[in-house]
Amino acid sequence: MSRRLYILLYIALTALPIQAQRPVMGKLSPWLRQVVRAERHSATRGQGISREQTARTAIAFVKTTADGEQSLSDHGCRSLARYEQLHIAAIPLDQLGAMTLDRRVLRIEASPSGHVLMDSMAVHLNATPAYAGISLPQAFTGRGVVVGVMDVGFDLTHPNFYSRDLKDYRIRRLWDHISQDTIGSPFPVGRDYTTKEALLALGHSRDGQDIAHGAHTLGIAAGSGYDSPYQGMAPEADICLVANAVSEDLPYIDPADLYKYTFATDALGFKYIFDYAQSVGQPCVASFSEGSMQDFWGYDQLYYEFLDSLVGPGRILVAAAGNEGYKTNWLHKERGRERAGSFLSAADTTMMVTLKSPDAFTLRLVAYNGQQRDTLLIHPQEVCQQADSTLTVSLPSVSLLVEAYPSCYDAHDLCYDLTLTSSSGPLGLRPQLSIELLGADADVELWRVSGLLTTSQLNPQLADGYRHHCIHSPSSAPCVISVGATSYRDHVINIQGDSMAYWPGTGGRLVEFSSTGPTMDGRIKPDCVAPGNNIISSYNSFYLEQHPTANDNRWDVARFTFQGRTYAWNSNSGTSMSTPAVAGAIALWLQACPTLTPADVTGLLRRTCSHPEPGLDYPNNQYGHGEIDVYAGLLDILNTNAIAYLPKHHTRARLHLAGRLLSIAWPEAIAAPQPLSIYSLGGQPVVSATLPAGLQRHSLSLPPLASGIYVVVLGQASTLIRIN
Numbered sequence: 004m005s006r007r008l009y010i011l012l013y014i015a016l017t018a019l020p021i022q023a024q025r026p027v028m029g030k031l032s033p034w035l036r037q038v039v040r041a042e043r044h045s046a047t048r049g050q051g052i053s054r055e056q057t058a059r060t061a062i063a064f065v066k067t068t069a070d071g072e073q074s075l076s077d078h079g080c081r082s083l084a085r086y087e088q089l090h091i092a093a094i095p096l097d098q099l100g101a102m103t104l105d106r107r108v109l110r111i112e113a114s115p116s117g118h119v120l121m122d123s124m125a126v127h128l129n130a131t132p133a134y135a136g137i138s139l140p141q142a143f144t145g146r147g148v149v150v151g152v153m154d155v156g157f158d159l160t161h162p163n164f165y166s167r168d169l170k171d172y173r174i175r176r177l178w179d180h181i182s183q184d185t186i187g188s189p190f191p192v193g194r195d196y197t198t199k200e201a202l203l204a205l206g207h208s209r210d211g212q213d214i215a216h217g218a219h220t221l222g223i224a225a226g227s228g229y230d231s232p233y234q235g236m237a238p239e240a241d242i243c244l245v246a247n248a249v250s251e252d253l254p255y256i257d258p259a260d261l262y263k264y265t266f267a268t269d270a271l272g273f274k275y276i277f278d279y280a281q282s283v284g285q286p287c288v289a290s291f292s293e294g295s296m297q298d299f300w301g302y303d304q305l306y307y308e309f310l311d312s313l314v315g316p317g318r319i320l321v322a323a324a325g326n327e328g329y330k331t332n333w334l335h336k337e338r339g340r341e342r343a344g345s346f347l348s349a350a351d352t353t354m355m356v357t358l359k360s361p362d363a364f365t366l367r368l369v370a371y372n373g374q375q376r377d378t379l380l381i382h383p384q385e386v387c388q389q390a391d392s393t394l395t396v397s398l399p400s401v402s403l404l405v406e407a408y409p410s411c412y413d414a415h416d417l418c419y420d421l422t423l424t425s426s427s428g429p430l431g432l433r434p435q436l437s438i439e440l441l442g443a444d445a446d447v448e449l450w451r452v453s454g455l456l457t458t459s460q461l462n463p464q465l466a467d468g469y470r471h472h473c474i475h476s477p478s479s480a481p482c483v484i485s486v487g488a489t490s491y492r493d494h495v496i497n498i499q500g501d502s503m504a505y506w507p508g509t510g511g512r513l514v515e516f517s518s519t520g521p522t523m524d525g526r527i528k529p530d531c532v533a534p535g536n537n538i539i540s541s542y543n544s545f546y547l548e549q550h551p552t553a554n555d556n557r558w559d560v561a562r563f564t565f566q567g568r569t570y571a572w573n574s575n576s577g578t579s580m581s582t583p584a585v586a587g588a589i590a591l592w593l594q595a596c597p598t599l600t601p602a603d604v605t606g607l608l609r610r611t612c613s614h615p616e617p618g619l620d621y622p623n624n625q626y627g628h629g630e631i632d633v634y635a636g637l638l639d640i641l642n643t644n645a646i647a648y649l650p651k652h653h654t655r656a657r658l659h660l661a662g663r664l665l666s667i668a669w670p671e672a673i674a675a676p677q678p679l680s681i682y683s684l685g686g687q688p689v690v691s692a693t694l695p696a697g698l699q700r701h702s703l704s705l706p707p708l709a710s711g712i713y714v715v716v717l718g719q720a721s722t723l724i725r726i727n
Contacts, residue, residue: 145237236587488535645686
């Protein structure tokens with residue numbers, strides 16, 4: 004979440020009536036605690052509140068006791084979704100404090116939404132055999148599967164979202180969270196559009212003239228490619244979209260309404276996608292290329308619990324690991340080591356870090372003013388003795404707010420949020436600022452939340468820190484498939500003929516920006532990786548029209564006209580790009596097995612992923628189980644394990660079956676005789692032959708075989724065919 008969004012949210016909620024009793028802060032997630040604190044502050048100042056403000060609501064998760072459902076209506080709340088005792092509810096702001104005093108209410112959780120984080124993709128992920136009509140007459144293309152994408156900046160008119168022949172418009176519906184067309188809408192925010200005519204008349208999500216992200220990610224997941232080589236992973240899937248709200252959408256949102264756009268609203272978006280798929284009897288995979296930092300407050304506890312209720316057989320959620328891997332994100336002072344430290348800096352005046360330790364330790368901050376060094380020592384454990392477990396101290400030109408609380412994962416670990424604010428310009432510039440963790444008997448960890456952990460020649464010894472421990476939420480959830488990014492292409496040639504280079508990296512290794520684990524509670528993430536650097540996909544024509552000189556349009560590799568509008572194919576990079584690639588790949592697996600669960604998908608990843616760095620142990624916190632391999636996954640789903648010798652690599656030959664005549668075409672004449680074997684899925688060999696050397700094409704007459712899918716092994720590679 005951007006700092007600006009946080010400030011606007013705080014300001015928007017500063018006028019609330021005082022409650023008769025002190026609210027129970029422990030029931031509230033941090034953002035909602037700020038709401039109640041603002042309420043008390045407003046009451047102390049004697050400020051009034053308008054009727055309009057009193058009627059406003061926040062969208063939040065609410066956990067009640069078994070007999071507590073009535074508590075929602077008693078406080079004027081509206082339940083928007085329910086899973087057992089967990090609700091997503093619209094809560095009147097003036098009832099938040101009172102709800103914490105209700106014994107039937109166990110926890111209320113909300114956090115503002117996060118921020119946004121194809122021609123060769125199918126080759127790298129070994130997907131071409133899955134939907135090549137020649138090699139596989141029963142093509143796996145995502146047909147009969149719903150691919151859901153929740154993102155921002157959709158172009159609903161791009162021909163990439165029709166079928167390749169333009170006969171079928173594949174976007175089935177869109178819920179736009181920030182639409183102003185809300186008359187008669189049953190949704191807590193925005194409205195949905197459910198017909199081809201309504202979607203094409205709309206043209207784009209409300210933010211689509213200023214943001215292009217969603218058009219690109221959707222193209223990677225499910226674009227048909229139109230008249231280009233830039234086909235997405237599931238080119239014949241049905242499409243269901245949710246345009247949610249992120250920090251980049253601030254210009255479209257009344258600041259007074261920002262509290263309606265939270266993780267809970269995002270969860271309703273996922274439910275919308277899965278509910279649509281269920282209504283048409285199709286399996287579904289949802290892609291989410293957004294996220295926010297994890298925390299120890301417990302922002303995500305009810306969020307993850309609700310996501311658990313959404314996923315299941317035929318319902319898979321895939322999310323981006325994040326793009327923080329190029330930054331120093333984590334310090335660790337191990338027990339037995341006297342100190343660890345770093346310098347701090349930020350582009351603006353504020354920075355935040357989080358510390359965690361079960362032990363007593365000392366925190367030292369030093370401001371470097373020329374030859375003078377001003378030192379501040381803090382014993383964080385003493386913060387717990389302060390009112391509200393909050394301490395405010397200062398250095399010259401820098402103020403510090405320290406908040407203490409137990410970890411939501413282990414109450415024995417105390418956590419400390421340290422917010423630093425500079426009164427003299429960007430934090431860490433003048434004066435420079437360092438932070439040290441002291442105490443040989445203490446084990447202390449520090450996470451960067453905002454700003455940067457840096458180094459300085461003023462004290463070269465303070466150069467600790469690592470570029471991991473930075474997985475974003477919700478990809479950190481156990482039930483979500485978290486995706487990191489690899490790189491095969493380090494540049495593209497744009498429409499002006501210029502070579503455009505982004506992050507260096509080739510050969511399928513992890514790209515430097517890709518966030519790595521573990522999660523804050525120590526689990527391995529990401530779950531897998533896919534190409535995410537310099538990925539070409541569809542771009543938003545409305546964005547191009549409104550911002551023709553924008554820098555990201557310099558990454559257009561082609562433009563074309565369709566029905567009077569100018570469209571583009573554009574290169575973009577991030578785990579935002581690798582995530583929809585994995586979602587599209589899973590759509591092909593769901594076509595083969597519509598009842599796959601998240602646990603099934605994890606098992607497939609474990610058994611079939613390729614290993615970009617063979618020397619590593621898998622799974623690990625860089626690659627997870629490795630790079631997803633669509634074809635190997637299909638072989639696993641189809642239970643080909645009974646075949647004694649089954650190469651996992653797809654053959655370069657192209658096969659075509661007409662009746663009982665199998666035609667085989669190689670890219671070039673084969674230099675040596677090639678053994679050919681055909682197996683049933685049960686492992687029984689049904690055909691055995693040797694193809695002579697020196698020929699590029701062969702024809703083979705097959706014996707009568709029962710209808711079904713068969714495995715063809717050609718030398719050291721294989722493919723699948725369907726015999727009808």
